[in-house]
Amino acid sequence: xxxxxxxxxxxxxxxRTAVIGxxxxxxxxxxxxxIRTGTGLPGVIVVGTARDGDSVTFAVCRGxxxxxxxxxxxxxxxxxxVTVANPGEIISGLP
Numbered sequence: 001x002x003x004x005x006x007x008x009x010x011x012x013x014x015x016r017t018a019v020i021g022x023x024x025x026x027x028x029x030x031x032x033x034x035i036r037t038g039t040g041l042p043g044v045i046v047v048g049t050a051r052d053g054d055s056v057t058f059a060v061c062r063g064x065x066x067x068x069x070x071x072x073x074x075x076x077x078x079x080x081x082v083t084v085a086n087p088g089e090i091i092s093g094l095p
Contacts, residue, residue: 012058014075021071022094024087028067031081032059049077057081 025031029046034055038048046061057079061067065083068090072078084090 012077012080014070014072014077014080016095018072018075019070019094020073021069022091023069023071024091025067025069025081027064028059028061028069028081028083029064031067031069031079032057032061055079 029043032046032050034050034052034057036046036048036050038046040046040048043064044062046059048059050057050059055078056076058077059081061081061083063083066085066087067081067083068087070080072080
């Protein structure tokens with residue numbers, strides 16, 4: 001619930017068929033660029049939407065931590081970036 005308030009957004013869901021790429025990155029926050037809507041404090045938290053040119057990213061990043069990046073097609077967002085403790089485990093568990 002707190003993340004919905006921080007993001008100024010409701011639930012974000014995408015069909016598995018919209019995911020065209022998945023990768024782990026060492027610093028999720030470094031992946032989020034552009035004009036942001038939501039909650040942001042550099043190096044501490046980014047929760048919400050970022051628009052950079054024609055690209056739109058939804059992010060839930062806490063600290064400069066490892067993250068999973070989902071590249072999407074045919075969705076309101078081009079990417080979703082989420083910091084997680086073990087991105088490799090998350091990626092290997094995806095269908």
